[in-house]
Amino acid sequence: MASEQQLEALAIDVAREAGELARRRRAEGVAIAATKSSVADIVTEADREVEALIRARLRAERPGDGFLGEESDAAQGTSDLTWVVDPIDGTVNYAYGIPAYGVSIAVVRGEPRPGRWEALAGAVSSPATGEMFHAARGAGAWLDGTRLSVNDTPSPAGALLATGFGYDPATHAGDLARVARVMPMARDLRRIGAASLDLAYVAAGRFDGYFERGLAPWDHAAGALLVAEAGGRFTRVDMPDDPRRALFVASGPAIFDGLLAAALGP
Ligand code: LIP
Numbered sequence: 001m002a003s004e005q006q007l008e009a010l011a012i013d014v015a016r017e018a019g020e021l022a023r024r025r026r027a028e029g030v031a032i033a034a035t036k037s038s039v040a041d042i043v044t045e046a047d048r049e050v051e052a053l054i055r056a057r058l059r060a061e062r063p064g065d066g067f068l069g070e071e072s073d074a075a076q077g078t079s080d081l082t083w084v085v086d087p088i089d090g091t092v093n094y095a096y097g098i099p100a101y102g103v104s105i106a107v108v109r110g111e112p113r114p115g116r117w118e119a120l121a122g123a124v125s126s127p128a129t130g131e132m133f134h135a136a137r138g139a140g141a142w143l144d145g146t147r148l149s150v151n152d153t154p155s156p157a158g159a160l161l162a163t164g165f166g167y168d169p170a171t172h173a174g175d176l177a178r179v180a181r182v183m184p185m186a187r188d189l190r191r192i193g194a195a196s197l198d199l200a201y202v203a204a205g206r207f208d209g210y211f212e213r214g215l216a217p218w219d220h221a222a223g224a225l226l227v228a229e230a231g232g233r234f235t236r237v238d239m240p241d242d243p244r245r246a247l248f249v250a251s252g253p254a255i256f257d258g259l260l261a262a263a264l265g266p
Contacts, residue, residue: 090194199223
C-alpha cells in the first residue's frame, strides 16, 4: 500500500508535467473545443489533452485506481483509491490569457463522492506562476518547500475574501445577494476564477476566506485538503433550493462561523 507521501509525490510529478503542457498550449494559442452546461461553460482542446496525459500517467503508475475527471468518463478501480482531477481549473481565464489557472489532482479513499471520501493527498499546480501547492493527510500543506498556514488573526480592516460565480446566469442574482450579506465582514473581495487556486490561497494565507456555490468535485478535492492541512476549516453544505449547487466555505478558524452564517443567510 503506497503511503500518503508517495501518493503526494505522484500527484506533484503529474501536476508538474500536466502544467507544463497546459502552459505550452497556452503559448501556442487556445482552441475552444465545445461548450458544456451553457454557452459560457467552455472546454478547450488543451483541457482534454491535459486530462488525457494525467489519466495515462496515473494508469501507468497505479493501474488499479479509479478516476474521476472533469473532461472524461469516470472509471471505477479495483483498489479503494480514486484520483479526482481538474486538468485546467479556470478554463475561461486560460482561454482569455489570464495567468490564473490551476491543474488540480487529488487522491481519495472510499466512495469517490464529496463528503463521503477521505482525501489522502493532493497537488495544485499554478503553471503561469510556477507554483506547486501540495499536501498529504497528516503531513501539512506546502508551497514548494515552505509549510503553509492559514491566516487566523482577523485584521481590524476586515477579512480579505474570495468568491466565484457559476456558468448559469439564473444563479447570479442569488450569488450576488450572498456577496452583499458577506461584505460587512470583508475588507475587500477577490474573484480569481479558479476554485483550486482560491483554496490554495486560503491555505497560504493570501486570502482570509473563500465561499462559492456549485463547485464540482474536481474543483475542490485537492484544495480542501490544502486548507485542512494548513490549519483551516472547510465545509460543504447542501442547499435546499438546489441540491446540485452546494455551498462551499473555507477560512481560518477565527472567522469561519461568521463567514458560514453570512454566506448561508437567514
Ligand atoms: C471554475 C471554478 C470557479 C468557478 C467557475 C468554474 P472550471 O471551474 O474553478 O471557481 O467560479 O465558474 O466552475 O470550469 O474552470 O474548471
